[in-house]
Every structure is written in C-alpha cells, then in structure tokens.
Amino acid sequence: MAGFDFFRSRRPGYQPRTPAAALKAVGTGTVPVEQFVYASASAKPLDEEPFDLEEIERVLARPSLNLQSSVLLKSVLEKLIGSKDQEVALFGAEGVNALESRALIRIEKLRTEMKTRPGGEVRRKLAREFFEMAELQAGSESVRTFYLLEAHTSLCGEEGELTLSRADLPLAIDILVARRLLEEADQLLARVDDTEDVEVQLMSARVAFHRGRYHSVAETCRALAASGAGVGEKEKRAISFWADRDA
Amino acid sequence: MPEGITVCLLVEGSYPFITGGVSAWVQELIAALPHVLFKLFTISPAAKQVLRYELPQNVVAHRDIVLNEKARSRGRLAGGRAAFVTAIRAMHAAFASQSDPCLEEVVALMPPGSFPFEDSVREEEAWEMIVTANAEHNPVYPFSEYFWSWKSSHDMVLRIMAEELPEADLFHAVCTGYAGLAAVTAKLRTGRAFLLTEHGLYHKEREMEIKRAQFVKGYQRDMWIAMYNGISRLSYRYADVVVSLFEQNRRRQIEMGADEDKATVIPNGIDIPRFSSIVRRKRDGFHVGLVGRVVPIKDIKTYILTAKIVAGWIPGTTFWCIGPIDEDQAYFEDCRSLVESFQLTDSFKFTGKADVRSFYEFLDVLLLTSVREAQPLVILEAFAAGLPVVSTRVGNVPELLDYDERFLASSKDAEKLALAVRYVHGHPDEMRAVSAKNRDKVDRFYDKTEVFRRYGAMYTTLSGKGAEWPG
Numbered sequence: 001m002a003g004f005d006f007f008r009s010r011r012p013g014y015q016p017r018t019p020a021a022a023l024k025a026v027g028t029g030t031v032p033v034e035q036f037v038y039a040s041a042s043a044k045p046l047d048e049e050p051f052d053l054e055e056i057e058r059v060l061a062r063p064s065l066n067l068q069s070s071v072l073l074k075s076v077l078e079k080l081i082g083s084k085d086q087e088v089a090l091f092g093a094e095g096v097n098a099l100e101s102r103a104l105i106r107i108e109k110l111r112t113e114m115k116t117r118p119g120g121e122v123r124r125k126l127a128r129e130f131f132e133m134a135e136l137q138a139g140s141e142s143v144r145t146f147y148l149l150e151a152h153t154s155l156c157g158e159e160g161e162l163t164l165s166r167a168d169l170p171l172a173i174d175i176l177v178a179r180r181l182l183e184e185a186d187q188l189l190a191r192v193d194d195t196e197d198v199e200v201q202l203m204s205a206r207v208a209f210h211r212g213r214y215h216s217v218a219e220t221c222r223a224l225a226a227s228g229a230g231v232g233e234k235e236k237r238a239i240s241f242w243a244d245r246d247a
Numbered sequence: 248m249p250e251g252i253t254v255c256l257l258v259e260g261s262y263p264f265i266t267g268g269v270s271a272w273v274q275e276l277i278a279a280l281p282h283v284l285f286k287l288f289t290i291s292p293a294a295k296q297v298l299r300y301e302l303p304q305n306v307v308a309h310r311d312i313v314l315n316e317k318a319r320s321r322g323r324l325a326g327g328r329a330a331f332v333t334a335i336r337a338m339h340a341a342f343a344s345q346s347d348p349c350l351e352e353v354v355a356l357m358p359p360g361s362f363p364f365e366d367s368v369r370e371e372e373a374w375e376m377i378v379t380a381n382a383e384h385n386p387v388y389p390f391s392e393y394f395w396s397w398k399s400s401h402d403m404v405l406r407i408m409a410e411e412l413p414e415a416d417l418f419h420a421v422c423t424g425y426a427g428l429a430a431v432t433a434k435l436r437t438g439r440a441f442l443l444t445e446h447g448l449y450h451k452e453r454e455m456e457i458k459r460a461q462f463v464k465g466y467q468r469d470m471w472i473a474m475y476n477g478i479s480r481l482s483y484r485y486a487d488v489v490v491s492l493f494e495q496n497r498r499r500q501i502e503m504g505a506d507e508d509k510a511t512v513i514p515n516g517i518d519i520p521r522f523s524s525i526v527r528r529k530r531d532g533f534h535v536g537l538v539g540r541v542v543p544i545k546d547i548k549t550y551i552l553t554a555k556i557v558a559g560w561i562p563g564t565t566f567w568c569i570g571p572i573d574e575d576q577a578y579f580e581d582c583r584s585l586v587e588s589f590q591l592t593d594s595f596k597f598t599g600k601a602d603v604r605s606f607y608e609f610l611d612v613l614l615l616t617s618v619r620e621a622q623p624l625v626i627l628e629a630f631a632a633g634l635p636v637v638s639t640r641v642g643n644v645p646e647l648l649d650y651d652e653r654f655l656a657s658s659k660d661a662e663k664l665a666l667a668v669r670y671v672h673g674h675p676d677e678m679r680a681v682s683a684k685n686r687d688k689v690d691r692f693y694d695k696t697e698v699f700r701r702y703g704a705m706y707t708t709l710s711g712k713g714a715e716w717p718g
Contacts, residue, residue: 014386021465024387057458061468081658086495090641091455093618093658097543098459101578108577140661142555143548146588 018058019043047076053091056080060095067132074099074136103133124168127155131175144178151175161188173203182211198229205242218245252710253284253307255415255433259426262289263309264296268624269446272515273421277303279699283706286413290314290425308413314403314425318410321360331356331363332373339376342477347484347504354435359411364402385466396467400474408432416710417442420482423449424475427482434485440709443486444513447621447642448499450479480504487709492622493643513702514643515622516695522631523686525607533672536567536610538603538625539617541579545570546639548582549616549659555589556665561672566595569606573599607632612671617641618658627693630685635678637667 014030016022019040025031046055059065059073077099080092110126134147152175155168161184164172169192176185185207192200201220208216221242224231231239256277262270277285286308294313302309312318324331334352341348357363377397378390385393407425412418412433417440420430427443434441453475457463463471483489483505490513491497497510535557539545547568554566572579579597586595598606603625613629615638622643629636630647638644639658648654653670656663671678707713 014383016387021387028387030386061458061460061464078659081660086640086642087451089658090619091458093546094455094459096659097546097618101543104577104581108580140552142589143552143585146585149588150584 017054047072049079051076051080053088056095060098067135070099070132071135071138075138078139099136100133103129103136107133120165120167123154123157124171127151127171127175130154131171131178134178148175148179152179164188166192170199170203173207177207177210180210182207186211198224198231201229202231202235202238214245218242251282251284252417252706252712253286253415254706254710255286255288255413255418255430257288257290257412257418257420257426257430259290259422259424260292261421263287263298263300263302264289264291266299268621269421270300271624272446274300274303275695276699276702277306279695280703280706281305283703286310286415288312288412288426288429290407290429310413312406312410314406316406317364317402318362318406320362320364320409322358324356324361324363325358326356328363328370329372332370332376336372336376339380342473348477348481350431350481350485351435354408354432357405357409359436360409362409363405384470388465393466396470400471404428404474404478415439416712417706419444419706420486422446423479423482424453425478427486428478431481431485434487440487440711441485442488442490442705442709443482444490445496445500446492446515448479448496450475450503451499476503488705493646495643495646496621513698514693515624515627516693516698517624517627517631517689518695519631519689519693522604522607522628523633523690525604525632527633528608530609532563532565533561534565534567534610535612535614535668536569536606537614537616538606538628539570539615540574541568541570541572541582541597542575543578544617544619546616546618546659547578548585549639549661549664550614551582551585551589551591551595552661553614553616553664553668554591554595556661557668558591558594560665560669564594566591567598567606567610568596569598569601569603571600572597603628604632607634610634612637612668614664614668615639615644616658616664620644622647627689630682630689630693633682633686635671635682636685637664637671639664 014025016025016031016035016039019036022031022036022039026033026036044052046052046059056073056076059069065073074096077092077095081089081096083089083092107126107129110122110129113122114126128151130147130151134144134151137144137147151171155164155172155175157163161172169188172188173185176182176188186204189200189204189207194200201224205217205220208214208220221239224239225243256273258269258273261267262273281303282305284305284307285303287302287306287310289309289311291311291313292315294311294316296311331353334356338348338350338353377394380397381390381393403425407429410429410432412429418430418433419442420426421444423443423445427449430441430443433439454472457468457471480503483500483503486505487509489500489505489510491500491510492512492514494512497512500510501507535554537545537547537550539547541547550566550568554564557564557566583597586592607629611634613625613634613636615623615626615636617623617639618641620642623638626636626638626644626647635654636648637654637656638648639660640655641658645655654667656667
C-alpha cells in the first residue's frame with residue numbers, strides 16, 4: 001500500500017465522492033485503493049453536525065428512499081431551515097418540499113389508478129403512501145394525525161376494519177399503533193383465525209409492548225423461540241431479547 | 248422630437264407565455280415606456296405556446312426560439328472548424344481555472360446563423376477534449392452518458408450564440424442564463440450596450456433545481472451546475488449595467504464577477520395609488536389573508552397549520568387564501584383535505600383568482616408563508632393599503648419588514664408565524680403606527696413610476712441616443 005500521502009500529492013482529476021464510486025474507480029485502476037478506504041471509512045452520519053450539505057444533496061437526489069432514510073433526511077433538512085444563512089435555510093425548506101411533493105405525486109397517481117383498478121393492492125399502496133407521509137410529519141402532530149386518518153380511510157374505506165384482508169393487517173396495525181388505538185389493534189388481531197401465524201404473533205407482541213404489557217410480550221416471544229419459527233434476523237434478535245427475560 | 252429608442256428585450260421561460268412575477272414586470276415595463284420600441288426575443292422550452300399576455304402596441308417584433316430545437320445552419324464558421332474548437336477549448340480552460348473566459352474570439356469565429364452542432368464533436372481536437380474531460384471527471388461510468396450530456400449542453404449554448412438577434416439600440420436581458428448569453432453575443436457582435444436585470448439569481452435557481460432533480464446524476468449534476476454558473480458569470484462580466492432587486496442579491500452578483508460600479512439596485516415597484524386609495528373597512532371578527540398561488544413554493548400547508556393554531560387562540564378568525572388554485576391540482580387537493588381534517592372548512596376560504604384590492608379593504612393582517620421569494624409585490628401592496636404583514640424570512644422580506652423579529656419566522660415555522668399573527672391581533676394601536684411607517688416606505692422607495700423612469704433613463708444613456716426622458 002502506497003500510504004495516504006497521495007492526498008497531499010494528488011493531481012487534479014477524478015475524485016470519487018461515494019464509497020461505491022471509489023470502489024468502481026479502484027476496479028478500473030483510476031484511483032489507488034486508499035481512495036476507497038478514505039471514501040468508505042470517513043463517511044460520517046448524515047445527521048451529524050456540522051452537516052455535510054453535499055452528502056445531503058446526494059441523498060435527496062436519490063430516486064427511491066426508504067421511509068427511515070426519508071425521516072432522517074427530513075429531520076436534517078428541518079434543522080437547516082433554522083440556519084442563519086438564508087441559502088442554507090432555503091435549501092432545507094425546498095428539500096422538505098421536494099420530499100413531500102414526490103410523495104404527493106405518487107399519491108395522486110395511485111388515486112387516479114384507484115378509479116380504474118380499485119383493488120386491494122392499489123388501495124394498500126395508497127394507504128402505505130399516506131402512512132409514510134404521516135411518519136414524515138414528526139414535527140407536527142396535527143398534520144401527522146391528518147395523514148394517519150387518510151391512511152386509515154384509504155385502507156379501510158367506509159366499512160372500517162371489518163373488510164380488511166390478511167394482507168392488509170401489517171399496515172393496519174402500523175396505523176393503529178401510530179394513532180395509539182391499541183385496544184382496536186388488539187381486537188383486530190384477535191379476529192385472525194390462524195393462531196399459529198408467526199407474523200400475527202409478532203404483531204400481537206408489538207401491540208402488547210406499546211400497551212406496557214411486557215409480561216405478555218415475553219410470553220409470546222418465549223413461545224416463538226420454543227417453536228423455532230422461521231423469522232428474520234431483526235425479529236430473531238427481539239425474540240431472543242424478550243425470551244431471555246425473567247417472567 | 249428625439250429619435251426613438253429600440254430595445255431588444257430578451258426573456259427566457261416566462262413572458263409572454265407564462266404568468267408570474269417576472270412576466271408581469273416585463274408587461275408593465277413595456278407599457279410604462281410607450282415611446283420606446285421593444286423587440287421581443289424569447290427563449291422557450293417548447294414551440295407554439297399560447298400567449299398569456301396581450302402584447303402592448305410598442306412591441307414591434309417578437310421572435311421565439313425553442314432551446315432544444317436544432318436550427319439549420321445558414322453559414323460557415325469563420326476561420327474553419329479547427330480554429331473554432333481551439334477557441335472553445337481555451338474558454339473551457341478559463342472556466343476550469345476560475346479566470347474570466349473571453350468570448351470575443353468564439354463569437355468572432357461564429358457568424359450569425361452558423362450552428363456548429365456537429366463541428367463541435369467531429370473535429371479531432373474536439374473529440375480529444377471530450378475524451379480527456381471524461382477521463383478526468385467521469386472515468387468509471389459509461390462514456391456515452393458523459394458524451395451526450397456534454398453534447399446537449401453545448402448544443403444549447405451554441406444554438407443561442409449562433410442566433411441572429413433583432414437589430415436594436417441596446418439589449419436588455421431579464422435574466423442571465425441563455426437570455427443573458429444571447430445578449431452577451433449580441434453585444435460582442437454589434438458593440439451595442441447590454442443591460443441585465445435579475446429578479447432572482449438564475450444560476451442559484453438552476454442549481455437548486457438540478458440538485459433536487461432525481462434524473463440528473465453524479466458528475467452530470469456538477470457539469471450542469473458549472474455550466475449555468477459559467478454562463479451567468481459571462482453575463483455579469485459583459486453587462487454594461489447589472490440590476491438586482493435588493494442589496495443582498497447585488498452582493499452575490501459582484502461575487503460572481505459583476506463590476507461593483509456597474510451593479511446597481513432597482514427594487515420592484517407598485518402602482519401606489521391603486522392600493523393606497525383602498526378604503527379600509529373593519530369587518531366583524533379577525534381576518535388573516537395570504538395572497539398567492541396554491542403551489543408548494545408558497546407553502547400553503549404551513550398557512551393552514553398556522554390557521555389551525557391561530558383559530559385555537561383567536562376564535563372568530565377567518566383565513567383567506569387568495570390566488571389561483573389550478574396550477575398544482577394534487578397540492579390543492581391535499582391542502583383542501585387538510586383544511587377539512589382540521590375542521591376549518593367554515594373559517595378557511597380558498598378564493599381562487601380574485602381582485603386582491605377587495606380583500607385588502609378588510610384584512611387585518613397579510614401572512615406570507617413562502618419558502619422562496621425575491622421581493623414579493625404583495626408585501627408592498629399590503630403596505631400601501633395599510634396592512635400589517637407577517638412573513639417567513641425569505642429573499643428581501645427581512646429588509647422590507649425592518650428585520651423586526653416580531654413579524655418574521657423561519658420557513659415552515661407555523662407556531663412562530665401564529666405567535667406573530669397573535670401579536671398583530673393584540674396590538675392594534677401599535678399596528679396602526681407600523682402600517683403608517685410601512686406606507687411611507689413604499690411611497691419613498693417602491694413607486695412603480697419611479698422604477699420605470701429609471702429604466703427609461705438607463706435606456707437613454709445606454710443607447711447613446713440622448714433622447715429626452717419625458718417628465
């Protein structure tokens with residue numbers, strides 16, 4: 001390894017900005033491997049101050065951001081809005097608008113689609129979009145509630161939860177938990193016939209957790225651990241955490 | 248009778264096809280100077296757009312060109328292709344080294360009507376320039392992506408530079424960008440003066456768009472931003488006078504290369520009697536108004552949220568949203584649903600397009616929640632009509648509101664805006680004094696007649712005709 005002194009002696013030219021670009025550039029022999037090490041090791045969290053505006057711009061320009069990234073990005077952009085530098089504040093405000101506008105465009109598209117294909121899949125997608133819009137509104141409880149209600153109405157329609165299918169259940173529980181309608185969430189889960197459904201059991205444990213019924217959470221997790229049910233890594237960690245608790 | 252002045256007015260992406268602040272300003276400028284003949288040169292994204300303004304009688308010519316459309320070459324490059332490419336290369340080197348690029352040579356080699364779309368890539372030196380630049384900036388991604396970005400950006404620049412502009416005594420561009428570039432080229436070809444007016448800052452607006460765009464990726468983003476910065480710098484460098492609406496933007500223009508002595512501020516102005524003659528009539532309850540289109544940039548959702556907070560504090564308040572609702576249907580629907588959800592349907596009114604003067608008669612406060620503004624005319628109108636104003640801290644608004652933090656809030660800060668509205672509600676006597684001071688400010692600095700008189704005087708000076716300015 002030539003060492004990192006190349007940073008001092010490097011000539012102007014291509015400078016990869018992301019670890020992915022650096023890796024690609026190392027592969028083509030365009031930059032030394034240290035450049036990749038530097039790009040990947042010096043990455044700092046998006047929400048760490050002072051903010052890296054270039055990185056924020058890059059993330060904002062990504063076509064498909066998941067909910068967690070959008071929420072994190074919005075929290076950073078909201079901090080920028082308060083900046084004394086008007087240009088930075090403008091960037092923050094327009095960034096928030098851009099995030100919300102993209103969601104609105106998707107919502108409008110799904111609404112139009114609902115007119116021709118009013119099926120469960122489109123309805124679920126529309127409700128999911130509203131739910132994610134709600135999650136983006138952490139700073140304003142009333143706007144968040146508005147979008148949660150929109151999500152609920154989109155998913156359940158006029159008839160309420162009675163019409164929900166098994167496929168609707170995870171999103172319905174997400175919405176009810178977010179609205180703190182925990183009794184309703186429990187009632188909804190109680191209507192599921194298949195008592196062996198692992199996902200339903202995990203949802204029950206989640207609702208119990210939000211209701212402060214930790215004993216019930218531990219019990220469900222122990223049962224799941226004993227049955228060796230096939231679950232993902234994240235769930236496995238939660239199950240193991242709770243199953244090991246004392247009753 | 249002095250000889251008339253002919254001005255070639257260069258406008259990009261607005262007047263007379265799109266309504267908005269800049270378009271309204273252009274229309275008023277032309278109408279305010281009836282003794283000046285205007286030849287319009289407009290740059291559009293698409294052909295055959297519908298005119299949204301009736302052109303005043305002193306518009307004697309109008310030529311519209313479509314930026315992306317290839318024109319047929321009617322001439323040949325002077326000095327040949329190789330000399331032209333060498334000049335282009337020198338210009339790129341100047342941009343890269345942050346020094347002032349000289350456009351004289353490129354323009355001299357490029358007679359009007361010679362569109363060198365193909366020459367720019369067929370010449371060996373040009374090809375080598377592209378390949379070298381690709382190796383430097385974009386070595387790990389497909390060359391084709393770099394090539395087509397390079398080609399399309401250069402095609403647009405060359406398209407503008409090769410255009411033959413109408414004959415005129417001076418060239419007045421209403422932004423930098425392609426309109427400014429056309430004016431620079433015209434100035435270099437004819438020796439006539441170039442006046443630049445910027446309402447916002449073109450390169451900053453483009454930068455913001457590019458950064459937000461999801462379809463412009465990686466190095467292409469840097470390239471487009473650098474190009475828009477580059478052509479703005481050319482405008483600042485070659486303009487004989489650079490006008491901005493307020494001092495902060497003037498400083499930015501100077502930072503980008505405008506000569507400090509040539510950079511001046513001429514604010515927006517309004518028809519003062521039209522608003523100062525409004526007879527204010529107190530209506531029952533408290534009335535808050537926002538004048539603007541229902542679009543995300545005006546952040547109507549923050550207005551609605553502010554309304555919800557204020558409604559809890561000041562019962563009987565009515566909120567008016569005065570402006571077109573049909574520009575962004577999805578956004579309007581979302582706003583309307585939000586009003587319903589907040590149970591504000593009875594107290595929050597979307598008026599659609601309306602005569603604002605009838606609202607200025609009874610509004611108790613004007614609220615502006617925009618995330619972006621330059622120098623909002625609605626604030627000046629409200630001042631002239633005697634209304635207090637609460638606003639987000641954007642563009643020139645803090646200066647207009649005397650940096651008075653009681654009436655200012657960060658963008659999207661509904662609670663602070665609501666507090667400011669509550670302050671206005673709770674201090675009617677003080678608001679009368681504030682409004683009198685604001686009205687005086689408008690009288691002194693923001694009179695449209697005076698603004699356009701200054702333009703008339705500049706036209707006279709820059710055209711070198713010495714025609715007397717009436718009045």
